[in-house]
Amino acid sequence: MSAAREVVTHPDKDALALATAERLVTRLADAQAARGTASVVLTGGRNGNALLAALADSPRAQERIDWPRLDVWWGDERFLPEGDPERNHTQAREALLDAVELDPARVHVMPPSDGRYAGDAEAAAEAYATELAAAAEGDPTVRVPAFDVLLLGVGPDTHVASLFPEHPALRETERTVVGVHGAPKPPPTRLSLTLPAIRAAEEVWLLAAGEDKADAVALALSGPGELQAPAAAVHGRSRTLWLLDEAAASRLPAR
């Protein structure tokens, strides 16, 4: 099942980050109240990092989220050495992760380009797929957990995670994680969840702020082909939520 898209607009990028942080606290705390645990898939990029910083500053997040019982995954990673400042993991640590009491066994980092998978993005992708499969429940056709919330920043070209327009990675129908080669945005080599893995999430939240995202948002919400606009190809099982600021929403048809 896929959910109809909902669009929520906030006045500016700071309001978007604050409101999304509060929304996420509620969603994760509700999941933990129901099941004892919750899972979130993080995104890199400006809006993803602003959201994490807002969570770090939120007293309600500290009170209501049971951090040791939160599983943290990534939707994509720049395939760079451990600790590289451009890695999404490094930026997430700085924005939030180092400031909260997560269980290290529940922080599922995508492998770096050094160490065990030295330079081999395919082997790194396969290792992450194995980690996802080990945590999978439910749907036997897609071996990933039923993530409570999967966050995606929307790039100015409509890319989400590291799935870029017209890129072969977008056509993947079997694997849940792939190595992405020749990405148009640096670095060229990345790891990314695929469309089937993203669509296995309960809720998918897409984040976009700023005038430079307005064309991408307008295109993705106009019903384009999936290869043309990856952001149009993603949805959650029960909810697909577009969280925008006024500038990013400025070229949507009047609602």
Ligand SMILES: O=C1O[C@H](COP(=O)(O)O)[C@@H](O)[C@H](O)[C@H]1O
């Ligand atoms: O490179 C990436 O870019 C996208 C979008 O980033 P933004 O700064 O334009 O919002 C991000 O969602 C993705 O995780 C990241 O690897």
